[in-house]
Structure formats: C-alpha cells, structure tokens
Amino acid sequence: MSSVADTAHAPEADRHHPDLVHHFESLPAQKEAATLGMWVFLVTEVMFFGGLFLAYTMYRNLYFHAFVQSSRHLNLTLGAVNTAVLICSSLTMAMGVHSSALGRRRATVAWLLLTVALGSVFLGIKAVEYKDKFDHHLVPGERFQAEELHLEGDEARQAQIFYALYFAMTGLHATHMVIGVPIILILAWMAHRGRFSPEYHTPVEMTGLYWHFVDIIWIFLFPLLYLIGRHH
C-alpha cells in the first residue's frame, strides 16, 4: 500500500525548535492542529451551554410574565457595567495575542495582566450581585421569597425557576472565567520568562480564543437575563 520516503519536509530550523513536539512535521502544522482542536473544544462548549439555553427558552415561553418580573429585579446597571468590562477584557486579550505574535514581550505581559484585572473586576461585580440576591432571598431553595417581585402562587414558583436558571447560567459562565483567569496569569508569567516568540505563541492564541468565547456567552446571557420586556 505504501512506499517509503524520507521525512524532513520541514525547514531545518523548524525541526530543532524546542517547542516542536516529536510527532509533528513542523511548527505551522502543530499550530494548525492546536487551532482546530481549540475550535472543536469551543463547539463542545456551545453544546454544554446549549442545554441551559434550551431550558431557558422553554420556561421563558411558558412563564413569560414571571420571567419579566424576575428579570426587572436584576441590577441592570451592574450587568451593563460588567458587559462593558468583559468586552474591554476581550480587547486587551486580543492585544495580548497581537503583541505576542510580534514578539513584544513587555507589551504581552502588560496586556495579559490587564485582562486578568478586568476579568477579576467582572467576577467581583458578579459576586456583589450574587450577594444582593442572597440578601433578598432570591436564591432558589427553601428560603426563596417572591414577595419583592410582586408575584404570588404559581408565578412565585415560576420566578424561582428564573432564578435557578440565572444562577446556573451565570454560575457556569463565571466558572469558565475562574478557570480562565489563572491560565492567563500563568501565560503572563511565561511571557515574562520569554517563552513566546513570533514562531511559537500558540498557548496565548488558544487562550485568547477561549476568552473570547466566554465573552460571547455573556453577550447572549446579558440580554436574555437582564433585558426581558424592558421595552414595556
């Protein structure tokens, strides 16, 4: 079935690059594989969140009024600020990737640290919002109270489903950020140590893709959870 030929299609310099693992022909081939792998991973993430988006769609259609009332109790200002913070962090991340591609070590470190800072601000604001929900007994469970939402009976129970979905969806999103922040910190440390170069900065690029994905999830979560029925 096969004939045999020598390898070494790759340029000599490439073959000895310390970041080229043994089973790849060349650095570009290795990077292409990593990129495809990351995109496939993001597809799985879409499906992972998809289950919750499906549940949200169904219950929002079934219990629209309770969802509108519950949504109004979310803090629109904090949500909007957080949206802006997260979009900015995507920009700083993109700048970090760009700098690492140009081999600018100090700029890369700075942009990555800025991203970490913005991500932490987002999580901090989210924590303030969560605490507010605890204080007002809007956390699903035995102590859930819907009086503040001006809902009674069945609708009070439906509001609990809204808050269950709110915590599940924003919680899963926040979990992704909690995973992302330390990774970017490690990248910043690696960049500081000069581990990246224009030839090899795949980890920064892949983490960038991940971070933008987390950002995009929030771009969907914000209107779905905070802006229901605002035009009424």
Added chain:
Amino acid sequence: MTTQIGPGESGPPRPPVPPALTEPPPPRVNYLNVAYGVKSWLLTTDHKRIALLYLAGVTLMFFLGGSFAVLIRLELVTPAGDLVQSETYNKLFTMHGIIMVFFFLIPSIPAVLGNFLIPLMIGARDLAFPRLNLASWYIYMIGAAFTIYTLVSGGVDTGWTFYTPYSTTYSNTHVIAAGLGIFITGFSSILTGLNFIVTIHRMRAPGLTWFRLPLFVWAHYATSLIFVLGTPVIAITLLTVVLERALHLGIYDPRLGGDPVLFQHLFWFYSHPAVYIMILPAMGVISEVVACFSRKRIFGYEVVAMSSLAIAVIGFFVWGHHMFISGQSTYAGLVFSLLSFLVAIPSAIKVFNWTATLYKGSVSYDTPMLYAIGFVGLFTIGGLTGIFLAALGLDVHVTDTYFVVAHFHYIMVGGAIMGYLGGIHFWWPKITGRLYPEMWARVAAVIVFAGFNLTFFPQFILGYLGMPRRYHAYPEEFQVLNVMSSAGASILGLGYLLPMIYLLWSMRYGPRASANPWPAKGLEWQTASPPITENFERQPVVTEEAYAYASEEEARVVERG
C-alpha cells in the same frame, strides 16, 4: 490460490515465499519493551500504551457490569422475587446499565482500538494531543472510581436513565455520586473525540486522501462528531440533575412548575446518539475484517463511508422515539417516527454492502470473520426490531417491555460487543506481537453467538407477550422463556471468559506474530508487530486506494506466471 495464512493454522506447509516478500526481522525495541515499570505506563503519552491502559479499564468494568447481569438472570430463573429484594434488584439493573453503557460500550472500541489504530492507519506518529489522550484515561478512571464508590456505598436505583422527578426528588440512593461519575467520564469521551477529529484532519500521511482512508477511520470520525456534539449535553443534563437534587432548583420538579419531560428530551438528545457511538466503531471494525477475509475491496466504499456520517447526523434527530408515551405531542411523535425510519437506511446500506463484498470473494472463516458474520446477522435483527419500535402504534404495545430490552441488546451486545471482540482478535497480533490459539478462539466465537441468541431471542417473545422490564417477579407462564434466557446467559458468560483466558495466555506463550499475519491491507500492517514507539521507521507515503486486495491477488497470479 486463496489459502489464508492465519494464526494457529495447521495444514500443508506454505509455499516458500519469494525473497522479495520476506520481511525484515522485527526491531528489538518496540513500544512494549522500550521501558518497564509502573511509571513508564502511568506517565506514558504513547497512544498504543494508553490504548492498553484503556483495555485494562474497560475489561475490568465489563466484568463488573457483567456480574450484575449474572445476578439479574439468576433472580429471573424463578417467577417469585426470591433471590434479591425489589430494591436490590432495581440497583442491580441500574448498575448494570450505567457500567455497561458509560464505562464499557462507549469507550470500548474508540478508546482501545481507535486509540491504538488511528495513528497507525493514517501513518502518523501519535494522536495530535498525546497528553490530552493520557488525561482522558485518568478522567475515565476518576469517573469509574465515582461509580465504584456509588456501588460500595449502597448503589443507585433510578435505572441508567435517571428519569426525573424520581432521580431528583424521591430516590433515596446515591444519585449524586452516580451522576457525577458519568459527568466526569463524559469529558474523557469529549477529549477522545476531539483528539480523533484533529488527528484525522491534520495528520494523515502524504497521499492518504479522505477517500483512501480505511472505513474504520471514517467510522471513528463519525463517532467523534457525536462525542463532541452529544456528550456536552449529557454533561449539562446530569449536572442539572445533581444541582436539582442538592439545591432543589425546580427545573425538573412539577411541584415548582418544572417539567420532568424536559429532562427526557435532554437525556435522549445525547443517549440516543450514544447508541451510534457504540455501533459505528463496531461497523468500522466489521468493514476492515470483511474486506480482509473476503480478499476484496469493500463494495461501494464511498457509500459505506458516507453512511457513517449520515448515521451520525440523522442520529441526532430521532431522540423523540424514546418518548412516544411520555406525553410528547402526536405531531412530534410522527416526525420522530419518520426520522427513525430514515436512520435505518444508512445502516441497511452498510449491511447490504458487506454482504455484497462477500459475493465472489475468497472468504475464509478465521475468528475475526466469525465475529463479523455474527455481527451482520445479529445487527440486522436488532435493526429490524428497531423499525418495529419506531412505528408509533406498535411501540405503545411494547414500550418498557422485554421486547425493547432484547432489541437494544441485539444492537449493543450482538452488535457492539461482537464487533469489539472481532476487532480485538483481528488486531491482537499487532497489539501484542503474539498469535492467539485459533481453535479456541473459533470455539469461543461460536459459544458467544449461540449463548447470545439463547439469552436474548426469548426476550423478544417475552416482551411481545407483555412482560415488563425492570421487575424482579413475573407471572408463572413466563418462566420457560426466562429459564431459557438465563441458561443462554451462562453460556454467553463462558464465551466471554474464554477469550479473557486464552488472550492472556497468548501474551506470554503464543507464537510470535509476523508484521502482517492475515495478510491484510492497511498501513497498520506495514509496520512491525508490535510496532515501535514512533509507529513507523520512516514516514509512509500512500499510493493506493484502501483495500486494494484485488490488485494484490492479480499480482500473485502474474508472479506465478
């Protein structure tokens, strides 16, 4: 001249091989003896060693899950519920289902044979992400540890389907631990699928175009699509069950306005395609085996390749046929029924094409071929009874009866496990460098086939007569068929123990295998048995279609003049 040179074949001495065809002596260092010690295995990133780690894991889980089947069949020998209490019985069939589905059937062929063979078949040195590959094995083992914890701490009784609100509210068993075990092990599936997709896209040898790929690789590509698209959904579904149970979110609780049927939709959105995760890789094995032992190219290669993708795609749109009696709308039922009929078409294409491959082929009946032929017959019965179940009216009659149990065991045991065993035997010489005793292997294959049919065919009749599944007691008129089934199960058990014994024996005492003992086409047979760590001494270049058996036969004829 079609004499099959198989392992253990005794017969007239072979004609002397022309010097040009003699193989170079096998390399002294191969992937098995390159390093010794526990650490060299637990920290390996070699896909071949990881495949063997998986082999150990899934074999352990297989016999664990099988032990529950033994107890179930023992209980059902008599009509009275006398061996175990009903609560215990519920736990037995639940643990049997969870272990067999999530810890054996789903990882079996992809994680063992796929892991070992895909890089070899495409002429690569390893999978694209070797460390991720090792991580997936650890994740699998952690999930298995959760399941074993569930088991020793008292088990779980919801059925492997975890239907709400029983699982979220009423069950007093270890739902959370069991759910987390499956949640965790799901990530090993996702990582395996991701690794396969990238590897097949990016690491094929020069000249190995898509339509030169072995059908085993096509089948695994389709399977990987289901892994990455379906598994995250079961992950989030089980996560919500765990959260609902722990924190009473209310998403599936009707008392709080939640909808238990939403769970069923989410669950079957993964768990129906999961059936294709089990059967597609087995189909890939069968394609390789049928081509090799018929000495022919697979009839309609392109269509067989595409039918794998068609199964993967259509398989995502049939989940509603599990819910015909769950209060789903009639119109949804009609659509799901039609789509379920449609998914049978690509499966039938494969069966017809394997059969057509046999036609005028030089067929020999070595052990892998016995399993392959068994697969085709049993899968056909399993598939056709699936058509019964896709029919709205008939399904109402047989839902939750032994008819369903028999149907899916024909697919999963008659199909997936026959394919797995066939594949293990086919590639055993490549994996271990040793030949297994052919006579014993043929005996075991026949025992498995006979035992399987005796176990599960009576269950079709039981189900049609109305015996419901998941009960530990039944009316006396069902006893004869149940005794037949239990007797068959003991024969089947023997059929599974035999390969376990002689394969282990062969690892030490079996005769050494040549690089290509069958002789088969495909890059994996072009390297030594067992292969070196880097798989190939030099980068192979592919210049032929897959399964170019005909040209080889012609060449021999020409050679003999």
